[in-house]
Amino acid sequence: MKKLCILLLLLCTLPSCAVAQWYLFPGKKKAGEQTTTTTDSVRRARPDNPAVTVRTDSTVLPADSLVRAAAVPVWADSYIPEPLSTVRIGLILPLQAAGAASENFLDLYSGALLALRDLGAEGLRAELQVYDSADAKTAPAAAVGDGDDLIIGPVSLQDIQKALPALPQDRVIVSPLEPKAAELAVAGPVVQSPTPWTAQIDELVRWVREERLPAEEIYVVRDTAAAGRGEQSAYLLEKLRDAGIHTKEVTSVGGIPFARNRQFRVLIASDRDAFFASAVRSLSIQGATNDNVILYGTTRVRTNGTGPTDLHNTNAHLAAAYFIDYEDPKVRDFILAYRALFNNEPGSFAFQGYDMMRYYVTMCAKYGRQWYKKLPEYRQKGLQADFRFSAEQPRVNQATRRIVYNKDLTTKLVGF
Numbered sequence: 118m119k120k121l122c123i124l125l126l127l128l129c130t131l132p133s134c135a136v137a138q139w140y141l142f143p144g145k146k147k148a149g150e151q152t153t154t155t156t157d158s159v160r161r162a163r164p165d166n167p168a169v170t171v172r173t174d175s176t177v178l179p180a181d182s183l184v185r186a187a188a189v190p191v192w193a194d195s196y197i198p199e200p201l202s203t204v205r206i207g208l209i210l211p212l213q214a215a216g217a218a219s220e221n222f223l224d225l226y227s228g229a230l231l232a233l234r235d236l237g238a239e240g241l242r243a244e245l246q247v248y249d250s251a252d253a254k255t256a257p258a259a260a261v262g263d264g265d266d267l268i269i270g271p272v273s274l275q276d277i278q279k280a281l282p283a284l285p286q287d288r289v290i291v292s293p294l295e296p297k298a299a300e301l302a303v304a305g306p307v308v309q310s311p312t313p314w315t316a317q318i319d320e321l322v323r324w325v326r327e328e329r330l331p332a333e334e335i336y337v338v339r340d341t342a343a344a345g346r347g348e349q350s351a352y353l354l355e356k357l358r359d360a361g362i363h364t365k366e367v368t369s370v371g372g373i374p375f376a377r378n379r380q381f382r383v384l385i386a387s388d389r390d391a392f393f394a395s396a397v398r399s400l401s402i403q404g405a406t407n408d409n410v411i412l413y414g415t416t417r418v419r420t421n422g423t424g425p426t427d428l429h430n431t432n433a434h435l436a437a438a439y440f441i442d443y444e445d446p447k448v449r450d451f452i453l454a455y456r457a458l459f460n461n462e463p464g465s466f467a468f469q470g471y472d473m474m475r476y477y478v479t480m481c482a483k484y485g486r487q488w489y490k491k492l493p494e495y496r497q498k499g500l501q502a503d504f505r506f507s508a509e510q511p512r513v514n515q516a517t518r519r520i521v522y523n524k525d526l527t528t529k530l531v532g533f
Contacts, residue, residue, distance in 0.1 A: 198483065198484040198485055198491065199484075199485035199486070200482060200483055200484070200485060201266060201481060201482050201485055201486070202242060203242040203243065203244060204241070204242070204243045204244070204266050204267060204478050204481045204482050205243070205244045205246075205264060205265050205266045205267070206243060206244065206245045206246065206265060206266070206267045206268075206269065206474075206478065206481075207246050207248065207260055207261065207262065207265035207267070207268045207269070207270075208226070208229060208245060208246065208247045208248070208269050208270055209247075209248045209250050209260045209261075209268070209269065209270030209271045209272075209276075209280075210222045210225065210226060210247065210248075210249065210250060210270055210271075210272060211249070211250050211251035211271075211272055211273075212226070212247075212249040212251060213249055213251045213252060219251075221464070221466045222272075222466065224463065224464050224466040224467040224470070225293070225466040225467065225469055225470035226247060226470060227455070227458075227459055227463075227467055227470065228455075228463065228466065228467035228468060228469065228470030228471035228472075228474070229245075229470035229471065229473070229474040230245075231451070231454060231455065231458070231467075231470075231471055232470070232471045232472075232473075232474035232475040232478070233245060233474060233478070235475070236475060236478060236479070241478065241479070241482050243478055243482075246265070248260040248270075250270065250271045250272070250276055260280070261280050261283050261284050261285070261288070261290065262285075263285045263288075265288070266481050266485075266486050267291070267477055267478060267481045267488075268284075268288055268289070268290050268291065269290075269291045269293055269473065269474070269477065270290070270291070270293055271290075272293060272294050272295060273295060274295050274297045274298055274301075277290055277292060277295065277298055277301065277307065278301070281301075281305060281306065281307075284306055287486055287487055288306065288486070289306040289307060289308050289489045289512070290306065290307050290308070291307075291308045291310055291473070291477055292307055292308065292309050292310055292311070293310055293311075293469070293473055294310075294311060294469070295311075296311055296313055296314070299313040299315075299513050302510075302512040302513050303510075303512075303513070307512065308489055308492070308512045308513075308514075309512060309513045309514055310473055310477075310504075310514055311438055311502070311514065312438040312502070312514050312515065312516055312517055313513060313514075314349060314415060314416075314417070315352060316513070316514070316515045316516075316517060317415035317416060317436045317437065317438060317517050318349070318352055318353050318356055318415060318436070319356065319515075320436040320517040320519070321353075321384075321413055321414070321415060321436040322353075322356045322357055322360050322362070323360075324413065324434060324436060324519060324532075325357075325360075325362060325382065325384070325413055326360050326361075326362055328382070328434075329362070329382060332363075333382070334363060334364070334365045335357070335362055335363065335364045335365070335382050335383075335384065336364070336365050336366075336367060336373050336381060336382065336383045336384070337353075337354070337357070337364045337365070337366045337367070337383075337384050337385070337386050338367055338368070338369065338370055338372075338373075338383060338384070338385045338386065338387075338396045339354075339366045339367070339368060339386045339387070340368075340386065340387030340388070340389055340392045341368050342389065342392070344388070344389050345387040345388050345389040345392050346388070347388030348388065349388050349417075350386035350387055350388050353384065353386050354386055357384075364384075366386075369396070369399070370383075370396055370399035370400055370403065371399070375403055375407065375409065376409075377407060377409070378409075379409060380409055380411060381409055381410050381411070382411045382413065383400060383410060383411065383412050383413070383431075384412075384413050384414070385397070385412075385414065390417075390421040393417065393418075393421045394421045394423055397412065397418060397421075397423045397427050397431065398423065398427060400412055400427075400430075400431045401423075401426065401427035401430040401431055402430075404430040404431045404432065404524075405430040408432075408524060410430075410431050410432060411431070411432045411433075411434060412428075412431035412432065412433045412434065413433075413434050413435075413436075414433060414434075414435050414436075415435060415436055415437065415438075416435065416437045416438050416439070418433060418435055419435070419437070425522075428522040429522045429523065429524060429526050430524070431522075432521070432522060432523065432524060433520075433521070433522040434519070434520070434521055434522075435519070435520045435522075436517045436518075436519060437517060437518050437519075437520050438502060438517065438518075439465070439468075439469075439501045439502045439518070440501065440518045440520050440530060441465075441468060441500065441501050442530045445500070447500060448500050451463065451468070451471060451500055455467060465501065468499075468500050468501035468502075469501060469502065471499075471500060471501075472499030472500055472501055472502050472504075473502075475497075475499070476497045476499065476504045479495075479497070480492070480495060483495070489511075489512060490511075492506035492511055492512065493506045493507055493508050493511050496516070502516070502518075503516035503517075503518060504516055517532075518530055518532065519531045519532030
């Protein structure tokens with residue numbers, strides 16, 4: 118309740134060019150109650166700032182009334198941008214998952230509101246509707262109406278698949294968090310916002326190729342167990358071979374002939390988290406003793422039980438999907454604003470909501486309803502994550518951040 122009250126206060130702080138529209142708990146309305154609230158009635162309730170429109174209800178259309186997606190991809194043809202004066206956004210989140218308010222998704226929502234507030238201060242006008250996909254009376258398919266220019270969510274792969282048949286012909290769904298949705302973005306009307314592991318490995322291999330010395334061996338600690346020889350490890354080994362990088366494979370860290378006065382560049386090829394974590398810890402012991410290890414990895418290195426000390430001991434070089442540089446003045450400004458408005462510290466979900474909303478709303482305002490056709494033409498650096506789309510994969514975010522964990526316990530962002 119406290120979080121929701123603060124969110125309402127934030128809506129009241131939106132600048133005069135911003136329009137906020139939110140619909141959190143549709144199941145709470147009485148049967149037969151009129152769901153459309155007019156702008157004039159809301160403005161009468163807000164005499165302190167008549168230019169700000171806050172709508173607390175919305176009309177949810179039945180799935181059968183929506184235009185079905187065409188079989189031919191709508192982005193295959195050329196597109197002339199048609200900028201929008203007002204961007205209408207539908208945000209679909211599981212806010213009441215398991216019957217209780219989800220702190221993570223409320224944080225994401227809070228970050229998204231901050232982004233709209235900042236965009237409004239810059240002169241962009243937007244209308245936001247938020248649908249609770251965890252409410253039984255609000256099916257994800259019913260939230261993808263023809264009235265929204267930009268649709269962010271649903272979150273889960275299953276809910277995205279359920280919503281696709283009801284998607285209007287010239288719209289796409291932005292997948293905000295689900296890595297597996299990258300498969301849908303290859304041939305379907307989906308934009309994958311989080312950078313997939315394939316893009317991280319691609320960037321990692323480029324980084325190794327740039328830094329290794331001529332004739333220098335790159336050691337790969339390879340998992341020989343059947344469970345460890347999965348898709349990710351196979352992809353890494355294939356990309357190393359394609360890049361012409363000479364590697365020497367060992368089955369454990371103990372197989373690397375460590376010696377003083379020599380640098381050892383190491384990668385780990387395994388789909389098992391336990392193997393991965395064990396190899397990192399062994400490399401950490403070697404690095405702490407002799408300071409001659411450089412571990413190359415992706416976001417996985419930070420999420421499989423390894424600690425910050427292990428990363429610094431191995432001088433880890435990570436091609437990561439996300440990283441917050443707390444030395445960045447924009448990051449500091451965001452943290453201060455979040456603290457002031459929500460009396461809390463912003464987590465990863467809050468940063469994610471801010472970056473995502475700011476990028477896609479800007480795209481939609483600049484290029485119009487079919488903004489997704491112009492994704493490869495517009496890059497943006499966010500607070501936590503970046504956005505870069507290519508002509509080869511025009512609907513899958515390829516942006517990664519190069520991060521170096523130094524032995525002096527500092528962490529440095531070295532690339533975008």
